[in-house]
Amino acid sequence: MSVPSTTTLPTTLAWLRDTMPVPGGIAWLRLRNQSNMPPDVRYRERRVTVLPEPQGWIAIVGIPLEAQLGQHTVIDQDTGDRYTFEVFNKQYKTQHIRLKNTRQVNPNLADTERIREEVAKIKAALASPWRPTAVSPLPLSKPVAGRFGGAFGSRRYFNGQARKPHNGLDIVASKNTPVIAAAEGVVVNAGSYFFNGNAVFIDHGQGIVTVYCHLQDIFVSIGEAVARGQTVGTVGQTGRATGPHLHWSVSMNNTMIDPALVLQR
Numbered sequence: 001m002s003v004p005s006t007t008t009l010p011t012t013l014a015w016l017r018d019t020m021p022v023p024g025g026i027a028w029l030r031l032r033n034q035s036n037m038p039p040d041v042r043y044r045e046r047r048v049t050v051l052p053e054p055q056g057w058i059a060i061v062g063i064p065l066e067a068q069l070g071q072h073t074v075i076d077q078d079t080g081d082r083y084t085f086e087v088f089n090k091q092y093k094t095q096h097i098r099l100k101n102t103r104q105v106n107p108n109l110a111d112t113e114r115i116r117e118e119v120a121k122i123k124a125a126l127a128s129p130w131r132p133t134a135v136s137p138l139p140l141s142k143p144v145a146g147r148f149g150g151a152f153g154s155r156r157y158f159n160g161q162a163r164k165p166h167n168g169l170d171i172v173a174s175k176n177t178p179v180i181a182a183a184e185g186v187v188v189n190a191g192s193y194f195f196n197g198n199a200v201f202i203d204h205g206q207g208i209v210t211v212y213c214h215l216q217d218i219f220v221s222i223g224e225a226v227a228r229g230q231t232v233g234t235v236g237q238t239g240r241a242t243g244p245h246l247h248w249s250v251s252m253n254n255t256m257i258d259p260a261l262v263l264q265r
């Protein structure tokens with residue numbers, strides 16, 4: 001197989017091959033396909049990230065938080081080859097959060113209608129069509145300088161009421177701290193959301209989308225191409241937030257994964 005050197009698997013990702021597949025994690029699979037073109041590899045009918053290395057192609061599969069433990073199957077649509085991996089258990093922390101704005105816990109009817117419309121927009125952004133890339137989007141750059149706060153996967157209780165697990169990583173920083181794009185890509189959505197506040201969605205290709213929430217300012221618009229490291233907004237406290245921070249999510253094959261797994265080291 002001959003592939004351009006610009007697309008070669010970054011050596012900084014090699015450690016992922018030993019990452020245990022868990023809910024909210026990733027699975028690393030070496031493919032038998034020797035095609036010069038990126039193979040069409042699917043998990044749960046969604047196309048996954050494929051990156052070349054000298055011996056062939058690697059599939060990096062995002063595993064949903066709700067994934068059942070046990071064996072899972074990935075299919076190469078081009079060759080019909082099937083690959084399996086086992087998902088192991090992981091215990092995530094529990095987090096209790098107290099909010100003064102009770103509508104952020106129990107929205108009223110108007111809020112609920114707004115949220116329903118916003119969920120459709122979010123789903124569309126995360127389901128951006130798979131496209132190849134000349135340069136690997138991974139690993140991702142840390143989008144803001146700050147300390148890590150709320151962990152990915154934590155089981156959350158707002159004012160004592162159970163809600164969905166935390167699907168991102170919180171980075172605590174002062175208000176108006178610049179927030180940068182974690183890799184080059186295209187802005188597929190940007191705007192104000194009930195829970196996410198001011199948010200930006202960037203499609204990086206290969207089925208990878210990053211989300212930047214609770215922003216104070218947004219400096220990009222839908223359809224705009226952005227470079228890795230370009231400022232896309234500033235840290236804020238908009239939406240459901242108890243203090244200034246960036247909620248940062250990473251979606252692979254339309255599945256939220258732990259962003260820490262694919263951060264530049």
